[in-house]
Amino acid sequence: MTRRDLLAYLPGATLLLFLTPVAAGLIGTWLPAFGYFPTLGGHSFTLEPWVMLFDHPGLRESLRLTLVSGLLATVISFSLTVFFLAACHGGRITLAIRGLMAPLLAVPHAAMALGLAFLIAPSGWLVRLVSPWATGWDLPPDVATVQDPNALALTLGLVMKELPFLLLMTLAALEHSRAEERLAIARSLGYGPVMAWLKTVLPAVYRRIRLPVYAVLAYSLSVVDMALILAPLSPPPLAVQVLRWFNDPDLTMRFVAAAGAVLQLLLVVGAIALWRLGEILVARLGRLWIAGGRRGGKGRVLRAATTALVQLLVAMAAAGLLAMALWSVTRRWRYPDALPSVFSTDIWARQGHDLLWITGTTLISGLAAAFIAVALVLGCLENEKRRGLTISTRALWLLYVPLLVPQVAFLFGSQVLSIQIGIDGTWVALVWSHLLFVLPYVFLSLADHYRALDERYSRTALCLGASPNRVFWRVKLPMLLRPVLFAAAVGFAVSVTQYLPTLFAGAGRFVTLTTEAVSLSAGGDRRVMGVFAFLQAALPLIAFAAALALPRRLARTRILREQRA
Amino acid sequence: MRRRIALLPLLAAALATSLGLAGKDAAAAEQRPWAEIADAANGQTVYWNAWGGDERINAYIAWVGERVWDDYGVMLRHVKLADTADAVSRVLAERAAGKTADGSIDLIWINGENFATMKDNALLYGPFTEALPNFQLVDFEDKPSTLVDFTVPTEGLEAPWGMAKLNFIYDSARVAETPGSIPALLDWARANPGRFTYPTPPDFLGSTFLKQVLIELAPDPAFLQQAVVDDSQVEQVARPLWEFLDALHPHLWRGGETFPASGPAQRQLLDDGEVDITLSFYPSEASSAIANGLLPETARTFVLDRGTIGNTHFVAIPFNASAAEGALVVANFLMSAEAQAEKQNPEVWGDDTVLAMAKLDPAERKRFEDLPAGVATLAPEDLGPTLLEPHPSWMVRIEAEWQRRYAR
Numbered sequence: 001m002t003r004r005d006l007l008a009y010l011p012g013a014t015l016l017l018f019l020t021p022v023a024a025g026l027i028g029t030w031l032p033a034f035g036y037f038p039t040l041g042g043h044s045f046t047l048e049p050w051v052m053l054f055d056h057p058g059l060r061e062s063l064r065l066t067l068v069s070g071l072l073a074t075v076i077s078f079s080l081t082v083f084f085l086a087a088c089h090g091g092r093i094t095l096a097i098r099g100l101m102a103p104l105l106a107v108p109h110a111a112m113a114l115g116l117a118f119l120i121a122p123s124g125w126l127v128r129l130v131s132p133w134a135t136g137w138d139l140p141p142d143v144a145t146v147q148d149p150n151a152l153a154l155t156l157g158l159v160m161k162e163l164p165f166l167l168l169m170t171l172a173a174l175e176h177s178r179a180e181e182r183l184a185i186a187r188s189l190g191y192g193p194v195m196a197w198l199k200t201v202l203p204a205v206y207r208r209i210r211l212p213v214y215a216v217l218a219y220s221l222s223v224v225d226m227a228l229i230l231a232p233l234s235p236p237p238l239a240v241q242v243l244r245w246f247n248d249p250d251l252t253m254r255f256v257a258a259a260g261a262v263l264q265l266l267l268v269v270g271a272i273a274l275w276r277l278g279e280i281l282v283a284r285l286g287r288l289w290i291a292g293g294r295r296g297g298k299g300r301v302l303r304a305a306t307t308a309l310v311q312l313l314v315a316m317a318a319a320g321l322l323a324m325a326l327w328s329v330t331r332r333w334r335y336p337d338a339l340p341s342v343f344s345t346d347i348w349a350r351q352g353h354d355l356l357w358i359t360g361t362t363l364i365s366g367l368a369a370a371f372i373a374v375a376l377v378l379g380c381l382e383n384e385k386r387r388g389l390t391i392s393t394r395a396l397w398l399l400y401v402p403l404l405v406p407q408v409a410f411l412f413g414s415q416v417l418s419i420q421i422g423i424d425g426t427w428v429a430l431v432w433s434h435l436l437f438v439l440p441y442v443f444l445s446l447a448d449h450y451r452a453l454d455e456r457y458s459r460t461a462l463c464l465g466a467s468p469n470r471v472f473w474r475v476k477l478p479m480l481l482r483p484v485l486f487a488a489a490v491g492f493a494v495s496v497t498q499y500l501p502t503l504f505a506g507a508g509r510f511v512t513l514t515t516e517a518v519s520l521s522a523g524g525d526r527r528v529m530g531v532f533a534f535l536q537a538a539l540p541l542i543a544f545a546a547a548l549a550l551p552r553r554l555a556r557t558r559i560l561r562e563q564r565a
Numbered sequence: 566m567r568r569r570i571a572l573l574p575l576l577a578a579a580l581a582t583s584l585g586l587a588g589k590d591a592a593a594a595e596q597r598p599w600a601e602i603a604d605a606a607n608g609q610t611v612y613w614n615a616w617g618g619d620e621r622i623n624a625y626i627a628w629v630g631e632r633v634w635d636d637y638g639v640m641l642r643h644v645k646l647a648d649t650a651d652a653v654s655r656v657l658a659e660r661a662a663g664k665t666a667d668g669s670i671d672l673i674w675i676n677g678e679n680f681a682t683m684k685d686n687a688l689l690y691g692p693f694t695e696a697l698p699n700f701q702l703v704d705f706e707d708k709p710s711t712l713v714d715f716t717v718p719t720e721g722l723e724a725p726w727g728m729a730k731l732n733f734i735y736d737s738a739r740v741a742e743t744p745g746s747i748p749a750l751l752d753w754a755r756a757n758p759g760r761f762t763y764p765t766p767p768d769f770l771g772s773t774f775l776k777q778v779l780i781e782l783a784p785d786p787a788f789l790q791q792a793v794v795d796d797s798q799v800e801q802v803a804r805p806l807w808e809f810l811d812a813l814h815p816h817l818w819r820g821g822e823t824f825p826a827s828g829p830a831q832r833q834l835l836d837d838g839e840v841d842i843t844l845s846f847y848p849s850e851a852s853s854a855i856a857n858g859l860l861p862e863t864a865r866t867f868v869l870d871r872g873t874i875g876n877t878h879f880v881a882i883p884f885n886a887s888a889a890e891g892a893l894v895v896a897n898f899l900m901s902a903e904a905q906a907e908k909q910n911p912e913v914w915g916d917d918t919v920l921a922m923a924k925l926d927p928a929e930r931k932r933f934e935d936l937p938a939g940v941a942t943l944a945p946e947d948l949g950p951t952l953l954e955p956h957p958s959w960m961v962r963i964e965a966e967w968q969r970r971y972a973r
Contacts, residue, residue: 037661039661039662039663040661057968057972058968058972058973060973061972061973123837123838123839139838139839140838142759142818142819142820144823147823149822149823232823233765233823233824233826234823234971235968235973247648247651248650250682332858334836334838336838342858344858350624353627354627416658416661416662419658419659419662419664420663507655507669508612508614508644508646508651508652508655508670509612509642509644509669516645519645519646519647520617520618522618522647522826522827522829522830523617523619523620523827523829524618524825524827524829524830524831524833525619525620525833525859526833528620
C-alpha cells in the first residue's frame, strides 16, 4: 500500500475514531434508559426508569435551572457578540478586544468559575474592596450571589466563557463574508453603521456561525464543572444531577441516570430546534424590517453600551484570575480586608510533589491530544487538497457532533465500551476521550488557513520536480507554521479544560489540574484552589504565547542559516 | 424513592448469583504470613480513593505516601474523591463489566452506608484485618465502633483508621453563649437569623447533623439501632426531625434556600464571617484550622450536653484490587503508633486514634503524650457522651426524604 492510499483512508478513519465512542456511548446510555442492562439484571424493555425520573422531587427545579442558565447565557452571549460587532465594526476597539479574547478563550472554565465565585460572593473581593467603610457591612450581607436560586451566577460565568468563543468565530466568519463591500454599499445608500451591519452583514455571517452558536447552546445547557462551582447544589442543574445518579452506590439509580442523560440530550435537541424556529421567525420578520428601509442613526449609544459591557466582562474575568493568583500566595485574607494580611508561599511548597505529578499529567495528555489532532487534521486537509474534494456542510455537522451532544449523554456509555476493550484508566483512553473534543476545535482553527493557502506555491514546487509529500513538508508546512502551532495551542487548551472526559476515561487514576481544581472547590480552602486555578489558567496561556513566539524564532534562525550558507 | 429501596436487595441478590466468580474472590480470607505480604507489596502502586475535600487530610495522606515508600517500597497515589460513593460506584461498574481483577481502586477510605453497600454486594477483599500486625493494638474494648460500623459488623473487611465525633466550632469573638441541645440550637438560630447552616446532605457532615437531630428528638431512639421496618415506622420516628427542620430552615444562612457543599466549605464561611458556627467531625479541628491559618484565633469548640454522634472511619480493599498486598501494607501502617500519633497532632489533622494506649510500649505511648493540646480543643472529659450511629438504612431513608422535602 502506498502512502497516498493511506492518506485516502485518513478522513474516514478519523471520523470513525471519534464517532465510534459517541455512537457506542449513546447506545450504552439509551438501552439502560429503557431498562435494558443485563449485568444489572435489566433484561427487558420498560419505562420504569422514566417513571422514576419524572417522580424525582427535584427534577422540575433542575430543569428550570438548566433552561434558565443555558438559554439566557446563549442569548446574552449571542446578542452581545452581534451588537458589539455591529456597533464597533472595523474600529480599533475590535482589534483590542480580539487580542484579549484569545487568552480568555484559553482559560479553562473551572478556573474562570473559581475566580468569579470569589469575586462576586457576599464575602468576596468586590464587597471586601468597599467594606466596611462604604457599605457599613462589618459582616458580609446574607444574599446569595453565588449558587443563587436562579443560577444567574452560572449564567454570568457561561457568558464570560462563551462570549470570547462566539466573538472569535464571528470575526473569523466576517473575513469570508465580504463584509467591507456590503458595508460600503449600504453606507453609500445612507444607512447608519449599525443598521448597515445588521441588515447586510449579519444575514451573511450568521450562516457561518450557526454551528458555533448551536455548540454554545448545547454546552451551556449541559455544563458540569462550572455548574458544580457556581450553580445551586440542591437540587443542581440537570447535568450535575445526572452525574450524581450515575455515581449513586444504589445500582437501580443507574437506570434513572441513563434516562436523565437521554432527557439531557432531548433538552439540547429541543433547544436547538427552538433556536432554529426562532431563526426562521427572525428571518421572516427581518426581511420585512430590512425591506422597510429605515436607515438608523450613528449608533453611538449602542457602541458605548456594548463596549462597556464587553470590557466589564473582560475586567471581571481578569480580576477573578488575579484574585486566584493572590490567594495562592496568601496565608491569611479575612473579610473585610481588601488584600491578604499575611502572605506566604507555604501552599505552593506543600503542594510541591502533587503539583509536579498533576501538572505533568495535564501537560502530557494535552500535548499528546493536540499533536495527534493536528496530525489527523493536516492529513485530512492534505487529502482534500490532493483529491480536489471540499468538505460538505453535512460532513462539518459530523465534526460538530461531540460539541453538540451533551457529554453526560454519552460518556457513561463509552466508559462501558472502554472497560470492555480493556483500555479504561489508561493513557490511551484518556487521550482518546480528550481527542473527541480537541479535534473539532483544531479543525475549525486550521481548515480556513489551509484552504486559503495559495495553490501556486505548491504547483511551482511540483513543477520543479518535488513529490507531493516533499511539497507538504518543505513548502506548505513551513508556510503554515503559525496557524498550525496556533491550532495546536487551541487543542492543548481544550484538552486542559476537559473535566468529565478525564473523570470517566481516566478511571479516577488520572488527575489533571482541572479535575483537581473542581474537586477542591467543594473543600473551601481558597489558597489551594488559587494554586490550581492559577496553574490551570497559566498552562494554556503559555501554550498560546509559545505558538506566537516560536515561528518568529524559527524564521530568524532560518534566515541566519541561509545567510551563512 | 420508595421503589428504589425495595429494589435494592433484589438487585443485590441478582448480582451475587449472576457473578459467582466475584463472590469467590471476595470470600477468601487473607492467610499469608505478614512477611510474605510485605515482600509482595514492594514495588506496587496503591491507588487510594479517599475523600479529598480537606487540604490538611490530603497533606497527611501525602506524608503516609512518603513513609510507606521509604519503609516498604510502596508507591501511594491519592485519588481525591468528592464523595466516597463515587468509588463504590466505580467498583460496581467494574464488576458489571466483568473486571474481576486489576481493578482501578486498591484502597478506599470508607464507613457507614458505603461499607454496608460494599459488604452486602460482596465487593470487598478479605477478611484481612487479622493478617495485619498492628490490628492487635486497636482499642476494641473502649471503642466498640472499631468492630461495628453503623451497627454493621465489620467482620475483618475494613481496618479501623480514626475516631470521629461530631462537634461544633464557633467564633468566640461573635458568639457569647453556645446552645447545649438541639432545641436550644433552634432558639439560637431564631435569635441570630442567617448565622447558622449545615452542609448539604448527602455530604457526610450534613447527614450526621440530620442523624444527631433524629437521635435527640426521636421518641424512642432505640429503634434507630435496628434496620428500618416499614414506612410508617420511619414516618413516626422521623416526624420530630422534619418539624424541627421546617422550623429551623427559615432562620438559616440564605434562608435555608441553599446549603454549603461540605464541612470545609462551611468552615470557610465561618472564617469569612458569613456564619457563626460550623460543624466538624474532629475534636481538634478548630485548633488545627487556627494553626493552619484557616480560622481566626478566637475559634472555639462546643458539644451538646446529651452527647453527639461518634463513629469510626476505616479503610477497605475492593475485591478486584490490583495491588492488594500494597493496600494491606498501607492499611497496617495507618494503624501504627507513628501514623496514628501524627494524625492526632492538631497541627497536622487532629483525628483521634483508634489505638489502645495500654497496648502500646512506653516509647510509642510517649508519641501521644507529647502531642500539643491545641488552644481550641476540649479536654476528653468535656467532649460529652458519644451517641451511636443509627443503622445505615435510616440514613438512606432520611437523606432521600430530605431531598424530597428541601431540594426542590
